Amino acid sequence: MKVLLKYNLILLLIVALWGCHQNKERLPPLNESYRRTDKLPFGSFIAYKGFQSEFPDYWINIAKKPFTETWNQLKSDSTSTYSLYFLITKNLILSVDEVNAMVEYVKAGNDLFISADYVDEKLLDAIYCTINRKGEIISEVNGKMQDTYVSMFYGSDFKTSKYGYYYFPFLNYFNSYDPSITRVLGVNELNLPNYIVIFSGRGRLYLHVAPRIFSNYFLLSNSNYHYFENVTAYLRFNPQYIYWDEYYKEFSSTRDKNNLNNKDQFSSLHVIMQNPPLLWAFYIALAGILLFVFFNIKRKQRVIEVIKPNKNTTVAFTETVGRLYLQQKNNRNISEKIITYFYEYLRKKYFINTSFINTEFINSISGKSGVSKKETEELFGLITNIQQQEEVTDEDLLTLNLKIENFKKTKTDGRKFV
Numbered sequence: 001m002k003v004l005l006k007y008n009l010i011l012l013l014i015v016a017l018w019g020c021h022q023n024k025e026r027l028p029p030l031n032e033s034y035r036r037t038d039k040l041p042f043g044s045f046i047a048y049k050g051f052q053s054e055f056p057d058y059w060i061n062i063a064k065k066p067f068t069e070t071w072n073q074l075k076s077d078s079t080s081t082y083s084l085y086f087l088i089t090k091n092l093i094l095s096v097d098e099v100n101a102m103v104e105y106v107k108a109g110n111d112l113f114i115s116a117d118y119v120d121e122k123l124l125d126a127i128y129c130t131i132n133r134k135g136e137i138i139s140e141v142n143g144k145m146q147d148t149y150v151s152m153f154y155g156s157d158f159k160t161s162k163y164g165y166y167y168f169p170f171l172n173y174f175n176s177y178d179p180s181i182t183r184v185l186g187v188n189e190l191n192l193p194n195y196i197v198i199f200s201g202r203g204r205l206y207l208h209v210a211p212r213i214f215s216n217y218f219l220l221s222n223s224n225y226h227y228f229e230n231v232t233a234y235l236r237f238n239p240q241y242i243y244w245d246e247y248y249k250e251f252s253s254t255r256d257k258n259n260l261n262n263k264d265q266f267s268s269l270h271v272i273m274q275n276p277p278l279l280w281a282f283y284i285a286l287a288g289i290l291l292f293v294f295f296n297i298k299r300k301q302r303v304i305e306v307i308k309p310n311k312n313t314t315v316a317f318t319e320t321v322g323r324l325y326l327q328q329k330n331n332r333n334i335s336e337k338i339i340t341y342f343y344e345y346l347r348k349k350y351f352i353n354t355s356f357i358n359t360e361f362i363n364s365i366s367g368k369s370g371v372s373k374k375e376t377e378e379l380f381g382l383i384t385n386i387q388q389q390e391e392v393t394d395e396d397l398l399t400l401n402l403k404i405e406n407f408k409k410t411k412t413d414g415r416k417f418v
Contacts, residue, residue, distance in 0.1 A: 032090040032117075034211060034249050036062075041217035044088055047228060048244065050219070051086065054232050055242055063243045067094075070243060071101040074110070082203065083241035084111045088214050089248045092116040092123070099123045107201030111236055115208035117172065127198055128178050131209055135171035141279050144168070150194065150210060152186050152230045163227040165218050170194060172209040185234055197234060206234065331392040335400060339383055342404050357384065371410045379403045 029040050036048035052060060063070055063085070074083055085105070092114065094102075099122045106112050117133070124130060149164025173192035186195030188210065198205040208231070212218055219225050343354040350368045352361070357380055366376040382400055386392055 032212065032215070034088045034090065034214065035246065036244060039216060042212065042215040044214050044216070046216045046219045046225075047088070047214040050225065050228050051232070051244065054229075054235075055237070058239070058242050061241065061243045063245045064247050066247065067098050067105075068101045071105050074105070074241065075108075077240070081240035082109045082111065082236070083243065084113070084235060084239040085243045085245065086113045087245040087248060088115045088211050089245070090116065090211060091118040092120055092248060093118075094120040094123055096122060099126055102205075103127070103200070106198075106203035106205045109202030111204045111206070111239065113206040113208070113235065115211045115214060117209065117211055119207070119209070127200070127205065128176075129174060129182075129196075129198070129207070130176045131172060132175040133172050133209075136168065137279070139171060140168050141283070149189050150186060150213060150227065151191075152195075152227070153184055161226075163213075163218075163222070163224045164189075165221040165224065167212065167217070170210045170212070174207070174209070186231070195231065204236075331394065331397045332390075335386050335392045335397055338397075338400060338404065339387070342383075345408070369407065369410060371407055375403075375407070379407055 030042060031040070032042040033040070034042065034044040034047075036044055039045045067085075070085070099120070102112060102123065103126050117136075119131060145167055146169055147164055147166050148169035149162040150170050151162050170188040171190070173188055173190070173194050174196055175192075177193075177196060177198070181199045183197050183199075184193040184195070185197055185206075186193070186208075188194045194210050195206075195208045198207065213224075213227060213231070219228055346352055346354055346365065350365065352364055352368070354361075362373065362376050362380060365371070366373045369376075371379075382396075382403060386396055386400060389396075
């Protein structure tokens with residue numbers, strides 16, 4: 001019964017995994033790349049075209065290198081002009097130098113727009129801000145898709161129009177920030193802030209925690225394109241330089257964490273918890289291990305004791321008895337035992353009566369054994385003499401044993417074994 005339950009659970013797990021795989025095959029690729037050339041559901045082709053239309057008279061620089069290098073190029077002009085850096089990515093992972101460069105960039109009077117599902121903790125610590133992501137991660141892991149929406153904030157009230165689509169809900173939000181330098185610009189469907197602007201020095205840092213809003217899928221749903229217009233409406237529209245980031249889209253998911261200055265803040269489990277597909281794989285692997293341990297916690301079969309085969313002790317016993325007789329020099333007793341066993345051999349092999357040793361007996365034995373009559377007479381003559389002697393010498397005992405052995409080795413045709 002337990003074995004049947006085990007295989008049923010394994011079969012159920014395989015069917016569930018197969019069903020998930022089949023469902024995924026019916027959907028287009030859902031990788032959140034946010035690349036400006038990506039026309040898949042979660043690329044940012046539409047957002048980039050809209051961004052170009054918002055700044056029709058500007059040359060948009062495509063940033064394909066770390067932010068520190070971009071900031072080093074702009075430092076000399078930061079006192080008289082300002083620039084705009086627009087960054088959309090799934091996970092924003094930064095080094096300490098990059099965080100410092102971003103903070104200096106904003107304080108120098110520039111605008112930095114960041115929309116990311118995960119924002120590096122080092123940057124959040126630098127601006128005294130925290131983000132709650134648990135609800136959205138749990139929803140994605142459980143596969144809970146639904147009609148979800150976001151709203152913009154104007155003045156003292158929320159805008160009446162809502163922008164939504166059918167997918168995982170927008171549940172990320174800012175749960176702490178410095179209200180003296182922060183203004184809320186947008187909220188999720190729970191009316192919790194998911195789009196803020198932080199005034200630092202002479203510049204502005206725009207933080208947005210729902211990057212799927214800038215995907216092709218969202219912007220092409222209903223009239224959601226207007227939401228993009230409302231988000232960018234808060235940006236200042238007279239920068240000298242404009243940068244559209246492509247570096248952190250390509251680099252954040254694959255960059256070597258060992259190259260970051262603060263290695264202590266990185267952990268494999270932290271990355272797994274931030275990515276729903278990895279979290280799904282982690283849970284499935286954990287469930288498989290627990291099932292394996294559960295069904296194998298007891299041995300399937302008791303330990304089978306190794307039974308040693310019986311040893312043939314006859315030879316050892318005979319050798320021991322023989323040595324005992326030899327040590328006692330009881331040749332008479334040994335000869336009697338040899339003669340007794342020889343007569344038993346004759347009875348079993350040739351079915352002849354050994355009670356009377358005479359001429360008829362010798363002729364019968366010689367004919368049946370193939371041993372010559374002369375040799376047969378000598379053998380039984382030796383046996384008769386030994387039986388009549390009071391003491392048997394070693395030579396007589398060896399001669400008796402040799403003749404008996406030769407007798408046994410002789411074939412019925414009279415030839416002996418060589």
